[in-house]
Amino acid sequence: MKKGVLLVNLGTPDSNNTGDVRKYLREFLMDERVIDIPFYKRWPLVNLIIAPFRAPKSAKEYKKVWTENGSPLLFYGIECKKLLQEKLGEGYHVALGMRYQNPSIESALNELKKQDISEIVVVPLFPQYASATTGSVAQKVMELTRNWQVIPDVSYVQHYHRHPLYIKTFADIGNKYLRSHDYDHVIFSFHGLPERQIIKADINTCCKLRGEGGTCNRKGYRKNTFCYRSACFETADLIAKELGLPDDKYSVCFQSRLGKDPWIQPYTEDTIIDLTKKGKKSVLAFSPAFVADCLETTVEVGEEYKEIFEENGGEHWQLVESLNDHPMWIKCLEDLVKGNEAHVPELFD
Incomplete structure (x- = not known):
């Protein structure tokens, strides 16, 4: 029997037309792990305010990234699925799914x-664990497989924000x-999350964001591996170490705020102005x-x-492209599938 591999990314609209973008936004933002407020508040917020007004603007933005092959x-x-299948061989079958929309x-x-x-x-395909991403994927997979007559063993790669090949690929x-x-200067800009979601994930009750005026120590690594903010700082520090950057040569920040509630800081826009x-x-x-x-x-970046x-x-501002189909990234995926133990450098021995 073969081993199955399920690669999952966030998702993308079926096209860059406003209608398809609106459909995507509604499915995405109605996820209870993404906007974690009661359904009776989330439904009108998403369907009557955010999706109708945001879709036309987002559609224009999607047109900027759309290629002859569709969404990058x-x-x-699809490229990663094909290349990983080639690397794993006949004993595996690799499939690709999107948390929202198709496939x-x-x-x-x-x-x-x-x-x-x-x-x-x-x-x-989210290096740092967050309930709104990795957690949502796990929940969806469990919902879909629970009624199968024969349920196979299912395991989850929960995070790989410190995997050496992931770090080395970005550095390369x-x-x-x-x-x-x-x-x-170098900046590492990560997607943001509401502070309340960081606190909810604090299984060790050590989160410094708790309480009014709470602050977070960036170097609290591994006290809570599932703290998204801490994982982002660890990722940045490891890439910076691989690049040979001194501490004063780089900054870590967070982008994509939504709504009035506080999101994790420092914000990318504020960091740039500073x-x-x-x-x-x-x-x-x-x-x-x-x-x-x-x-x-x-x-965005x-x-x-x-x-x-520039304003x-x-x-001179230069974006570093993502991992995409880099050969070292495909090797990293192979390691994650096979559960290979990789040496993780200790930053603060």
Whole structure:
């Protein structure tokens, strides 16, 4: 019997038309793990306010990233599926699903079911664990498989934000820019989350965000592996160490705020403005929460933040592309599927 591998990314609209973008936003934002408020509040907020008004603007943004192969998120997902299948060989069957829209997780699971597989390894394509991403994928897989007559062994890769090959791939891509230009500063911009979701995930009750005016110590690694904010800082520090960057040469920040509630900080926009005030003219920007180019990397980090940087006196802004179909990234996926133990450097021995 074969072993099944289920790669899952967030998802993308079926097209860049407003109607398809609206449909995608509704499914995405109605997830109780994404907007974690009661249904009676979430439904009107998403369906009557956010999706109707945001869809036309988002559709224009999707047009900027759309290629002849469609969405880059989907295109690179398909490429990774093919390349990983080649690397794993005949003993495995790799399927690709999106948490929202197509190809759906359900269609991918049905594909695996037809292969008479003995077990399934679920690999959410989110390096840092968060309830709204990895947690949502796990919940969906459990909901879809619970009524199968024969339920195979199902395991989940919950995070790999410190896996050496993931770290080395980002460093390898970034190095080509560092070799060609003398940058004043490097930023690592991660997707943001509401602070309340970080606190909810605090299984060790050590979260410093608790209480009014709470602050978080960035170096609290491994006290709670499932703290998204801490995992992001660890990722940035490991990539910076691989690149040989001193502490004062890089910053970590968080993008994509939504609503009035506080999100994890520091915010990317604030960090950019602060850097320009300090006279930084040339910045290299990583977005390591994403393993494939998408709206949040190409447009938000690559274009919108570049505009903010230049409006405030900056001169040279360069986005580091994502892992996409890099050979070392495919090797990392193989390691994750096979459960290979990889040496993880201790930052603070």
